[in-house]
Amino acid sequence: MPLEILLVLVVGGIAGIAVLLHLTGKSRLQVLTPDTASEQWLRHFPDDIVVDVTVAHDGHAALVRTDTGAGLIWSFGADTVARHLRDFDWLHHPKGLEVQFHDFGTPHVIVNLDETERSHWQHLMEPA
Amino acid sequence: MTDPVSFPDAVQWAVPFFIAAILAEFLWIVIKGRGGRYETRDALTSLIMGAGNIASGLLLGFIAYAFFMWLWQITPLNLGTSIPVILLCFVLDDLRYYWVHRFGHRIRWVWASHVNHHSSQHYNLTTALRQTWTYTFTFMMVVRAPLILLGFHPAMVLFVGGLNLIYQFWIHTEAIGKMPRWFEAVMNTPSHHRAHHGRNARYLDCNYAGVFIIWDKMFGTFVPEQEDDRVDYGLVHNIGTFNPLRVAFHEWVGIWRDATQPGLSLRQRLAYCFAPPGYSHDGSRDNSEQIKAKHLDRHPEDRGTPGFEQFDVKSPDAPAEQA
Numbered sequence: 258m259p260l261e262i263l264l265v266l267v268v269g270g271i272a273g274i275a276v277l278l279h280l281t282g283k284s285r286l287q288v289l290t291p292d293t294a295s296e297q298w299l300r301h302f303p304d305d306i307v308v309d310v311t312v313a314h315d316g317h318a319a320l321v322r323t324d325t326g327a328g329l330i331w332s333f334g335a336d337t338v339a340r341h342l343r344d345f346d347w348l349h350h351p352k353g354l355e356v357q358f359h360d361f362g363t364p365h366v367i368v369n370l371d372e373t374e375r376s377h378w379q380h381l382m383e384p385a
Numbered sequence: 386m387t388d389p390v391s392f393p394d395a396v397q398w399a400v401p402f403f404i405a406a407i408l409a410e411f412l413w414i415v416i417k418g419r420g421g422r423y424e425t426r427d428a429l430t431s432l433i434m435g436a437g438n439i440a441s442g443l444l445l446g447f448i449a450y451a452f453f454m455w456l457w458q459i460t461p462l463n464l465g466t467s468i469p470v471i472l473l474c475f476v477l478d479d480l481r482y483y484w485v486h487r488f489g490h491r492i493r494w495v496w497a498s499h500v501n502h503h504s505s506q507h508y509n510l511t512t513a514l515r516q517t518w519t520y521t522f523t524f525m526m527v528v529r530a531p532l533i534l535l536g537f538h539p540a541m542v543l544f545v546g547g548l549n550l551i552y553q554f555w556i557h558t559e560a561i562g563k564m565p566r567w568f569e570a571v572m573n574t575p576s577h578h579r580a581h582h583g584r585n586a587r588y589l590d591c592n593y594a595g596v597f598i599i600w601d602k603m604f605g606t607f608v609p610e611q612e613d614d615r616v617d618y619g620l621v622h623n624i625g626t627f628n629p630l631r632v633a634f635h636e637w638v639g640i641w642r643d644a645t646q647p648g649l650s651l652r653q654r655l656a657y658c659f660a661p662p663g664y665s666h667d668g669s670r671d672n673s674e675q676i677k678a679k680h681l682d683r684h685p686e687d688r689g690t691p692g693f694e695q696f697d698v699k700s701p702d703a704p705a706e707q708a
Contacts, residue, residue: 258398274407274428362631363624
């Protein structure tokens, strides 16, 4: 196949599919509740025992306290990603907190928090 | 002297079909309200990975092709290009695919290339296109050497390999349940391949087939999809990025960081490169056998069921192990 035609097909195909998905509402983030956050945590870490869950006001992240320590779970498109809070840093961010994981495949996540939540989360994220 | 044997690049010619099939699957899901899930950024990442795979083939494909042509020059055998020879080449290349794929899950160096194909938590036709950019660096082209030394022309070997990949495109879907029993018995199907993409303990390291599922049945890696254990797609530790560069290279970076940490023996450094994924020198990570064993500790009722056959079912009369 001539390279120019291949290029047009690939670029046009990718752009067209992405626009179609976005316009049909497939860009929405998963919204977490305490129950779904707990359920999703156990999907990622089935050996853990969840002690309690604190969900951010926008429902796109939750702090999970487990028998092995605290962890963060957050909306990742229509799904979730979760990490134990072991090797991480956090920074203040205009929207709340930025958590950095020192992991090339999961570099950082921005958690939307209001002022009250921010100080509470900072306290919860401190090592026991 | 120029070599007169040439075959089309089947994968490039299949691109319009890939686009049409993705649109058809998406419409089917929207109309029927079942049969899979789509998410914009996940699909976009998969499609960009697919485009990058074609680009890496154009840029780096010459390395494998030069190797194959060198083999072709030294082999005294030439089976020609008749239809039966092409069919035989297709079947043998599928056996080659089975082993490369199995190595891809059991050798971290090869997994670093293949992992991106499993990095989506979705399973739809775009997932099929979430392909590696770094296959050349795995050196798995050597597994094709026997085919060429046996007298199959390199162009034919690459052609049937392309057909193999095109076959595997359509099985990346939840829109198709089970196929007729005879088909499920011989061919790789959406059901068999869904199980392969599962991160559930049961489905780890199973169903490596490309076209014919018989290889898994022959070599003991077949696990049928279970109605009571719905497949959870993705990685044991799912990545948190849609950035194609991070998707393509994250495991290579992981290998580098692990193998270069201070205080390790040479054996431990090599194990971080070539042992099965999940190896750690300090026992801080689990490989698939350990994940399965832990699952059985939580769910002893699964012992001996598909995917857990290697863990013996203990008879109630068996003597207790000595502490």
